[in-house]
Amino acid sequence: MCGITGYYAFKSNAATNLTKITQSTDKIILRGPDSGGVFTHEQVALGQRRLSIIDTSTGASQPMFDVTNRYVIVFNGEIFNYKQLSEKYLQNTWQRIGGAKTTSDTEVLLYLLIEYGTSCLEWLAGFFAFAFYDKETKKLILARDRFGKKPLLYHATDEHMAFGSEMKALLEWNIPKELNYNALYHYLQLTYIPQPQSMFKGVLKLLPGHYMICDNTGIKEQGSYYQTTINSSGYNKYTYEQAQQQLVEAMEVSVQERMIADVPLGAFLSGGIDSSVVVALASKYTDKLNTFSIGYKDNAFFDETKYAQLVAKKYNTNHTVFSLANNDFLEHVYDVLDYLDEPFADSSAIPQYILCYHTRKHVTVALSGDGGDEVFAGYNKHAAEWKVRQSSITNTLIKAGLPLWQMLPRGRNNKVTNLFRQLYKFAEGAKLSAKDRYWLWASFNTQQQVNELLSDKSKSHINHSLLNAEEAAILQNIKSDDFNEILLTDMNLVLPGDMLVKVDLMSMANSLEVRSPFLDYKVVDFAFSLPPSYKIDGSMKKKIVQDAFRPLLPEEIYNRPKHGFDIPLQDWFKKELKSLIFDELLNEDFLREQGIFNPNISLQLKNKLFSNNPEESVEAIWSLVVFQYWYKKYFA
Helix, strand or coil: CEEEEEEEECCHHHHHHHHHHHHHHHCCHHHCECEEEEEEECCEEEEEEECCCCCCCHHHCCCEECCCCCEEEEEEEEECCHHHHHHHHCHHHHHHHCCCCCCCHHHHHHHHHHHHHHHHHHHCCEEEEEEEEECCCCEEEEEECCCCCCCCEEEECCCEEEEECCHHHHHHHCCCCCECHHHHHHHHHHCCCCCCCCCECCEEECCCCEEEEEECCEEEEEEECCCCCCCHHHCCCCCHHHHHHHHHHHHHHHHHHCCCCCCCEEEECCCCHHHHHHHHHHHHHCCCCEEEEEEECCCCCCCCHHHHHHHHHHCCCEEEEEEECHHHHHHHHHHHHHHCCCCCCCCCHHHHHHHHHHHCCCCCEEECCCCHHHHHCCCHHHHHHHHHCCCCHHHHHHHHCHHHHHHCCCCCCCHHHHHHHHHHHHHHHHCCCHHHHHHHHHCCCCHHHHHHHECHHHHHHCCHHHHHHHHHHHCCCCCCCCCHHHHHHHHHCHHHHHHHHHHHHHHHCCCCEEECHHHCHHHHHHHCCCCHHHCCCCCCCCHHHHHHCHHHCCHHHCCCCCCCCCCCHHHHHHCCCHHHHHHHHCCHHHHHHHCCECCCHHHHHHHHHCCCCCCCHHHHHHHHHHHHHHHHHHCC
């Protein structure tokens, strides 16, 4: 696991920027604290920071060159099937050059690219972002893994193309800092920025499963080597029992592959189904697996450590619980805000950061259950979508109760108000088409609420035709009654825009590699060949995962509420963070001077927060806080 950065000067007047390669590389040192290196050649500069995982010797350091010194690569990630690929495709190469010089996946990838070019991308099993350069042809290849676990941002003009694992590296190349108002609009709706957009105008993210090719005249080609698709022709291939067995076998292979490491390895264990499955399978391949959980001392509603401990006990893992009070979470709020170089307001990033922070004291690699919810229908919104598609008296009553749900207090901070919030949102969504309902349930703020948050000046910068086109592109796969279309939309929106961004940033901020067995492409492809009825019905979310692994897991972890990584933001806003928010970041004078937001909105949100019906004001405030903190860092 590493970080990469680079620059291609298409015109001579841009070549002076090549000298900034060291500064750009140093900006991502937390992604790779073990070593670093840079390379420059005529119009190209490449940099890399290394977190040593496979072949920790100095011989596997980067940038890495072939034996002729013609080709060079900087690589971020892991290729889990690199040994098999070496044996299948590179035996003649090794004979010709006298054998591999390392035992690293980087060297295998380097020679695969030399021999096969971009056609080798579809063979790779793992997660990655890399840049590969040929000194003779001046060709530069950039590529990103299938699902976007590893980030790759870029800024391209007629004069240059700059890229990096994080925005902070990219900005060292003198990229203009201009606010992308369309991205801001989406951010205020979703709490994150849908890819390929970024908050800086002109900076994009290479899409998952895509590559880009440049030469000294500019970008020559962009293409896709993989896309998640629904294979409805496979819906009748397996009985439910056969599909369960296939899933168990695919996950066993995926977990075993992801345990390859030359450094200490462990697993996150939340007590949920997905992480419990990963721990149960991983325990087969090691004597004493290290497992890690975080608990909430001050809020039993969110604490799930007792379920994690049941799994740890069953598999005799070396289990560590980080039991934290509210003040422990508060201590790390600024660590998270300081690390973000784009606004990202999924508040579960805070406990994710803390889990990674403490886990890194014990191991360098951690397995996780990420991806299981998107692939196999594990979210509450999936259960709601399934229910809204059924004709039932319950649905009719909930829809008819909309005026009542509007009057009742709604919020996420306790069981009762959370129920009222869900009933209200269900009733609202039930009136809409599948596309509009998906967007409503994916959003924290409606279009009307975002318009109220923004100043007239900001709204004048919004390109609404482009905004509508971007939303339409996000929703393009929802076109029939096939429930897999909802999951595919999550795979393309939520997974790369929210979940994987959160895990990558918070783990890399702590120099920890996180691996996700549920996101092996063979597991994902298999999942999208299964009929929706195997994944969700009226009584169960993530049905096939729960049933397939039931023999391996304690019965107590089934049939209980799913909370995820929630934190008591509302309490903080009323107490510890009140001054930061309302006296500084959302101060009316500052808002008026800044000109981005409606100055009156701060008072409205404050009144809503302190009322008996906070609704989604907590999430709206946190989105504004994260943006404002970021804005002050880069613009003020």
